[in-house]
Amino acid sequence: ASNGADTGNNDENESDTNGEEDSEYSSAEASYVIEAGIGLNNQHPQYEGLLRFKELVEEGTDGDVYVETYHSSQLGDDRQMMEALQLGSQEVTIPSTAPVTNFVEEYAILDFPFLFPNEEVAMDVLNGEMGDELLASLEDQEMVGLAWWENGYRDLTNSVQPVATADDFQGLTLRTMENEVHLAAFSELGANPTPMAFGELFTAMQQGTVDGQENPLATIYLEGYYEVQDHYSNTNHVYSPFVFLMSKQFYDGLPEDYQQLVRDAAQEAGEFQIEENRNQNEELLDALVEEGVEYTEVTDEARQEMADIVQPVNDRFAQEMDQDFVDRFYDAIENSEYN
Ligand code: KDG
Known part of the structure; x- marks a missing residue:
């Protein structure tokens, strides 16, 4: 079921639904078909990453594994797509980690505001033991975590007022x-x-159901939020990873060499996606301002005040989690060579 065709914005190339025209292979000739869906549109580096995954897998198996790519929540929202992976009716999705907490509690640690001091530390921890542990914990949920991709630091937009300090969030x-x-x-x-x-967000902002939202700059610009939002602040409040998920049922049915191949392809396509993402994020602020959005720069001091206010939330959630896991996670951040 497609619930997202008319939501979101800026799908400039509607015909690029499943990358068919870019592929010399076809699903009819493949032994395995991967239906891969994301929530973001086909302008976002996440979709470019997915197309890279498709290319690597199809070329690596000479078309024996074929990848159909879907964007803009065409296959459903994050939660629905993860449920479809569990049932084996969809093979791949790449959500932000936040909705994954509804399946594996420990993922909540990644949502602690102001947790990672920079992107390098985040990726270092995720590509290390702690990240491996989080990926492995998905198996009980009938999903296989193949790689970490990057959404990035989340920022705030709204249609009401400039947000410079913690006080400005009121109401x-x-x-x-x-x-x-x-x-x-x-x-x-x-x-x-x-x-x-x-998938419901653009319409909610357009109709005024919500005043604002928070997402990385690439999403804000590439989904065309400037059409319905007036203010942008670089709050950088949460570092948001993407996690590349595959249906366990599908993965278990693949021959071992193909299992390794999809793993490597997810990792390599992820490295490409991360680089694209970071490059774009740098350029997009100017483009956003050019569209008429007012940019409010958040000072380090104001950001620290926000961090102090939400610290009790982090502490409360940390207390509810396995203590050893939390300690080791904090240690991994502390001990990262990029810290
Ligand atoms: O393709 C990813 C999206 O489905 C979603 O996870 C993006 O961060 C996101 C959000 O705000 O829902």
Whole structure:
């Protein structure tokens, strides 16, 4: 079922639904077909990464594994796509980690605001033992975590007022991802958080159901949020990883060499996606301002104040989690060579 065709914005190339025209292979001749879907549109580096995955897998298996790519929630929202992976009716999705907490509790640690001091530390921890542990914990949920990709630091937009300090969050109705930590953190800042699937967000802003939202710059610009939002602040409040998920049922049915091949392809396509993402993020601020959005720069001091306000939320959630896991996670951040 497609619930996302008319949501979101900026799908400039609607015909590029499944990358068919870019492929010399076809599903009819393949032994295995991977249906891969994401929530973001086909302008986002995440989709470019997915097309790279397709190319690597099809070339690596000489077309024996074929990848159909879908964007803009065409296959459903993050939660629905993960459920489809569990059932084996869809093979791949690449959500932000926030909605994964509804399946594996420990993922909530990644949602702690102001947790990672920079992107390099985040990727170092995720590509190390702690990240491996988080990927392995998905197996009980009938999913296989193949690689970490990057959404990036999340920033705030809204249609009401410039947000420079923690006080400015007061009374703003903000769409958040479906995640308890995000809900608690934005409540603590005095906002009214409204959890909602990504595919419903553009319309919700357009109709004024929410005043604003938070996402990395690439999403804000490439989904055309400037059409419905007036203010942007570089809050950088949460580092948001993507996790490349495959249906365990499908993965288990692949021959071993193909299992290794999809693993390597997810990793390599991820490295490409991360580089594209970071390059774009740098350029997009100017483009956003050119579209008429007012940019409010958040000072380090103001950001520290926000961090102090939400710290009790992090502490409360940390207490509910396995203590050893939390300690080792904090240690991994502390001991990262990029810290
Ligand atoms: O393709 C990824 C999206 O489905 C979603 O996870 C993006 O961060 C996101 C959000 O705000 O829902």
